[in-house]
Amino acid sequence: MKWNQGMMLLSLKKNYSLENVLTVRNHAKTSVIVDCSCSECKEVLQISSEGKYFNKTYQWMIWDLKNTGLEELIGDLNNIGPNAQITYVNRTQLSQSIEIDIETYSFYDVHSKGRHLNAPLEVVHYADWRDGKLMAYQDVLKLQGIRHRDQFKQLKLRGATVIDQDNIVNDSQIISILSSSGKEDGVAAFTKYHYVLSTILQERFNFTLSFRNLRGWAGRLRGGIFRLGFLGVVMRNEADVGASGAFNRINRLAEFDTIHQSWKFDSAFMYRFTSDIDADGMSGNFLAPFAMQVWLMSAATVLLVMVLWYIVAWLVSKTFNEGERDRDGFLLKAFAAVCQQGLDPIPSGIPSRTIVFTLLLFSLVMYNFYTSSVVGGLLNSSEQGPKTVAEIVNSPLKLSFEDIGYYKVLFKNPTNALVMRMYKTKVLPERGSDELEVFSHIKEAIPFLKKGGYAFHCERVDAYPEIARHFDANEICDLRIVSGLLDKGLMNFIVTKNSMYTELFRVMMCRARETGIIMRTLTIHQPRRPECQSSYTVYPVAVSGVLSAFMLLGVGMLFALIVLIGEFLYYRFNERIKMQAQKYLENFCRNSF
Template structure:
């Protein structure tokens, strides 16, 4: 504080000197006056230093930006090619507004790495290194807030949500469950089993009673459990049979049995048709891990780091089972895999939306779903060097820019989610996966039948070879020998 006596009265003027940087001339700020009667009268007691000294007088300052592709230089502000360096482009408009608000001449310093710590050399690289070594005054791109980075730089404001999520088509229920057990609840299946057993016992008793006491059915002397089991299968599957009961009791039983299974069969078949066209919303990592869907990640440096280095046990299992080191694809390739099949792609949401809007049909868009990714809890923060004198000025200015809606406008221009205008207009054919369990039962039945046929052939072959021919009594052989001797004599 510098005190200067006023020439015309007894007041003393109070001035505060400050410098924008080490090479800049001293700037004098009129703080107020002082006199013996009223003491200190401040001109600036109602304004903070962050708002008073935001004019940097066109001072050139370096700001680091993550720029991986050279083409980005030509499209930082025209909203074109949003699929490359998306996060940098989302943030550039707000940083440009910050430079204009603070009257700073912007000097862009490009880097190709976000910034990671090397335990062997105990150094940082990329964007974090530039800020940590004070080679720049601000990071124009917003990397993730991590504990390691917080120790070397000061994060001042969340600039971008950096939404990285799983993008996928809603899979059919056949990818998640056995379709043929879904139509009925577990209690219904239990009740159905009891009904089948009751009908089985009643049919076995009545048919054998009719055969033995009244009149044989289909020239049968008796009905074995396997015969009745086959009749029950025919009734459950609504295939009918050629055996007719000769008594009123038996015919009433058959009528009730076929009628009951008719309603059950109709309900079951109708529900199967419905769920064949139904989809399932994958809720969490466990659902994705248990499903038959494939998974992959977007081919970027940070994506490999965060997917492979996750500390979450379930995320590690998902990465090891479905992604792995070779499960990373370019954005176009990954989104195309999502469109062609049931594939979960871990990618930047903003860049993916732009490509989806240009290549997907409306029915494809309506069938999409988004699930939280590995880094959904992490946000992108703009940061300055530790204890930077510009930290509070930049922070207040960025908050004002956010309040004015500039940051949100830029974000929405890149992260505009495609709209679904008419779901339910598509029809998917039934595939092998939908019929997998039915085909599995068919294959198992054929296998069991072939095995039983082989065993029966072996059994009868062995029995035929080991069958003992009956021997004639000895006295017959003696009589024949006597007759032969008499004839010869």
């Protein structure tokens, strides 16, 4: 016996745990020889079937020296499939004469396309052991290979899919909906894609599917275990082929087998930008080109320059008895320099002129940054409009969502504060009969999307064909896309954990990818976003954009009015003081003389 081989002898009459001996996590190939002369062998084979041990990891040899019969031993076991590695051995005697009996051991390769589907056992006689010699008729490795077991002979397998529609009662309806071109209500784009993948498997292995339709993908009971929806059906081994996608989650690796990493789920809000959309009060605003910190630093800098100008002019006038006029109206002069206006009179002192020149240069640089930001924002239309989900919620846009299961689950169990706020402010308020409903279909939503004022959330590839059909060139340039509400992620084509079809289907999906079938199918089911044909679009500035400028003008006028009232009161107060002083002097003089 070689050093890397081991043998364990177990008595079937003794109590032991088969799970501790055979484990599906064993990555090395293990040979199991079952002596059927023991009465407990049928119980062991039954437990092995329930544990799904008849797979490519284990090489089984059923040693039937009493010729009990294959159907008697494994005929009622359910988990024997095309990946089963079973060799059945029986014994016969050939009498060539009265004195000589030659024992012959016959070897049979055994598998099935699915005993749980009442598929027959397929038995192939490939060798005999006679008189100390092995006579091989066929190569057992070829018999156990995938190519030998890829003909299912129109066997009907169980399929599961998700169509969020009422009155789905038979397979013909499901096939008609999933095989139709274009968008269908209540059907996700990735569901149609996975149905196409299932048809590739059907054509390659020659089987059909009997579908079970579900209204949703997932649902958990207590303990966090999938028991509802599409994932629950696949996990409970109630479907052989999952004709829809499942997200690639770490906690699902122990619950499903992935045969193909198939689809990138990408959903987003889509809306048409119009000039009246203001996400957070600063989009296109008069103050938007500079951040608040820049405005405060600029104001502090100008104030510091004014103070320095006054101090320099005062020192020059006191020291050299000149430059006194530079102190007159310095506040207005500094403001005029910032606004790039002329100074009259021009400062006479060199220090004052240096300060004015520096202030003019500072205002020139800041003005260039300001104007370039404004012009660039007007020409670069893709930068305008809400860019995040939070800005979408704060905007005046009315929200609508595709009428499909996972959006209703999202609002039934909000995951964060933003979704809760969206639900209270955008979903709950009632809408008029002429408005787009909260949950609607893409064909109904696109006309409202074209009109403006609505943001529709759906999977991108579902909306692109309808947008290309209804939007003109300039309207396509106005289209904005904001992701972030639902996670982007890769989706898997799944089957039941330790399924008897995992190996066959996985190899076929690998070959389909290598030959380009997968890429061609993705190209059909993932249309690209319609391209903007216009070079640029200039949008008129809305009231929200110039509101801050009008507010600044109003504050200045109000301040001027307050100053005027103050000056008027001050003038009246001075006139009253002068009149009282004059009367006092007149009375004093009259009384004195």
